[in-house]
Amino acid sequence: MANRNRYRPSMKFKKKLLGGGALVVLVGLNAPAVVSFATEKYHAYKIAQPGYKQRYGSWETLDVPKKYRTNAIHAALLHSGKVLIIAGSGNNQKKFDKGSFDTILWNPADNSFRKIPTPEDFFCSGHSQLADGRLLVAGGTARYEVLDGEVDRAGGRMRVKNEDPDRAHTFKKGTRFRAPSGVEFVSKFDVTVPRAKKDFKVSYGQGGRMLPWKTKVTAGEARVFVEAAEKGPQGLRTQAAQYEIVGLKGRDADNLYGIAQKLTTEKQDFQGIRSAYEFDPRAEKYIPVDPMEEARWYPTLVTLDDGKVLAVSGLDDVGAVLTGDNELYDPKTKKWSKGPSRYFPTYPALFLTQGGKLFYSGSNAGYGPAEKGRRPGLWDLKANTFSEVGGLTDLDQTETSASVMLPPVQDQRVMLFGGGGVGESSKATGRTAIIDLKQDNPAFREGPRLPQGTRYLSSVLMPDDSVFTTGGSSDYRGRNASDILKAQFYDPKSNTFRRAADPTVGRNYHSEALLLPDGRVVTFGSDPLFGDADNTKLGTFEQRVEIYTPPYLQGDKGRKENRPALGEGPREVAPNGRATFRTARPDRIAKARLMRPSAVTHTTDVEQRSVDLKLSKGTGTRRDSVTVEVPKDRAVVPPGWYMLFVTNAQGVPSEAKWIKVK
Structure with a gap:
């Protein structure tokens, strides 16, 4: 793919680069290709x-x-x-x-x-x-x-109902649901339908006499995607209907069934x-x-x-x-x-x-x-x-x-x-x-x-x-x-x-x-x-x-010996929020940051955050150390592992130390 944003050299440079009889002939035969080649070579040289x-x-x-x-x-x-x-x-x-x-x-x-x-x-x-x-x-x-125009079987959401209060039921992928018209639809995944909920309501008549219990059963429900067993328009459904589950008998056939509102050949x-x-x-x-x-x-x-x-x-x-x-x-x-x-x-x-x-x-x-x-x-x-x-x-x-x-x-x-x-x-x-x-x-x-x-x-x-x-x-x-x-x-x-x-x-x-x-x-x-x-x-x-x-x-400032560095220190922040690290050159350290590691996809990375830390340098026998202090607010610093970077006055960072915040 051509890079439309690359540097384009001046015409003067192009003439120098392409000078000479043989190259002039080549330019005449395929000028755009040669110019593009020269441009890319110059860009590669420059960067x-x-x-x-x-x-x-x-x-x-x-x-x-x-x-x-x-x-x-x-x-x-x-x-x-x-x-x-x-x-x-x-x-x-x-x-x-x-x-x-x-x-x-x-x-x-x-x-x-x-x-x-x-x-x-x-x-x-x-x-x-x-x-x-x-x-x-x-x-x-x-x-x-499945894109529009490629759907050859009607499909959609099937709500599977269970009116049995005694047990849940699992239906394997491939279970068939039959419409009143006889058209069958096949489930594409396993589905487990929870048992029904049974509620008892007590009421009282005149004189405080307890009346017979009233029982209310709320069906358990799960959903599963289904497709018509056969290709073609006969599977299209635009109105709500109840579907029997093929193979069930007796009480199960009465208690378990499917309901679908709409089954179409639109994009899935x-x-x-x-x-x-x-x-x-x-x-x-x-x-x-x-x-x-x-x-x-x-x-x-x-x-x-x-x-x-x-x-x-x-x-x-x-x-x-x-x-x-x-x-x-x-x-x-x-x-x-x-x-x-x-x-x-x-x-x-x-x-x-x-x-x-x-x-x-x-x-x-x-x-x-x-x-x-x-x-x-x-x-x-x-x-x-x-x-x-x-x-x-x-x-x-x-x-x-x-x-x-x-x-x-x-x-x-x-x-x-x-x-x-x-x-x-x-x-x-x-x-x-x-x-x-x-x-x-x-x-x-x-x-x-x-x-x-x-x-x-x-x-x-x-x-x-x-x-x-x-x-x-x-x-x-x-x-x-x-x-x-x-x-x-x-x-x-x-x-x-x-x-x-x-x-x-x-x-x-x-x-x-x-x-x-x-x-x-x-x-x-x-x-x-x-x-x-x-x-x-x-x-x-x-x-x-x-x-x-x-x-x-890059250059001298990026050399390891010139970068700020943290030495020996803890792997976890202390209860008071502090952590002390040895360092040979505390004078090189100007700032400290906790950087939460990324977890990114689709340009979405809500993990990364940079936390400013209080920084103090050692005195007396601990002159070769720095202490950082982490904010206590866990809405600012959620618990977890962080990269600890220190930077010098020019913004050059150390290599990170991993440290845990509880």
Whole structure:
């Protein structure tokens, strides 16, 4: 794919480079190709120069052995320093049909890789960092979508009823439901229907005489996706009807039945799963925990101040956006419970704020109607109230936007970058917006604009308090060769962007970026719809991995001996919130930050946050030490593992030390 944003040399330079008789003839035969070749050669020469790297940074492509290349859909940094790259079926239906699911564990310290057995299809799941360092992964794919025009069997939601108060019933995949007309529908998944509830009501007549009990039976209910057993229009149903379950007899036939409102040949969306797992960084394996009550595909998982995790939104087991059935995971019991009800589009960007409320920036990644759940606001979980905030322009273009809580988190400012129209819209905006949640009646105000309208932008908090943004495209899934090979830093203090080196790999849908413990940034993935500018060839998933080395690690200032460094120290913050580390040169240390590790997918990373720490330097016999103090408010610093960076006066960071906050 051509890079439209590369440096173009002057005509004077081109004439010098292409001078000479033989080259003149060649130019006459194929001038555009030669000029393009010369331009690329000059660009490659320019970005390799030390002065360029020290000003803009540099990119390198990671050498990933073929057997470990995968379609990176999710990426999470673990407190072992390794990166978990989750593909699941990787948006590849052939792999889904084969039950072939991928997870790769990459160690940046020695560039080693390991395949992790993956028990279910975690494609488009949600994830959150737990307090003990495990990664909670919940939801994923039960069934791939079938597009309009490709649905050859009527299908939809079947509500299975159970009026038996004595026991639940399980129906295996393939169970048949027969309509009054005789047309049969087949279930696509196992379904367990809970037993009916029996309530007794006592009433009294004249003189206080107790009357016979009245019994009320409320049928148990579960839902399952069904398809017509035969192809063709005869399976279409537009009115509610009751369906008998084929094979049942006697009392079971009376108590168990199906009800469907509408069975059609319209587009059938992806369907979610209920499964949940914890990935253990020590054992390096997935460990199953209790499943969610609701199936979820495209959910957001966000850690709360008490260490519990809230699962929000997603497509359910029949492909419908959940209407507000959110739930809470307790890492102590490994179980889920009902959470506060609130509707959001899929993958909503929700940030834990001071006081424990969640702020919804308006960023989301896809499914849901354009007129519902798109407005940003503060969500009080305890009262279950939602207060909308104003000021955001291009409100119709928050889908596929990026959001971060600006560093440091104590400032309580959230920034939104770019975004596009709902669904397959070609709209893209260069708008950025910032909101200060400490203000009375907070509202967004416009920030500096991106160089162009951008969807799928990756945004990464850096140890020097800047925000690194990279990639994206100006059209839906990189359509029309619209990948943006640009990167920049946002400076919260000056409220300006500054240029960074251009990446060489385009990143749009299904791409990720995250901060590594050594201060570099790694980028994965990209799932373009087409592979050419004319949209005539199908795109292929981008499996190359690129690493960006920022200017602060270039030249002499980036040498290990010149960087600030932390030596021996604790692995856990003390009850008083303090931690003391040895350091040979405390004079080099100006600031300290706790950086929460990323768990990112679909431009959604609600985990990352940068915490400003109080810093004091040792005296007397402890002059070779520094002490950091962590805020006690767990809404500011949720429990878990963090990277501890110290920086010098020029913003050059140390390598991170991992430390646990209880």
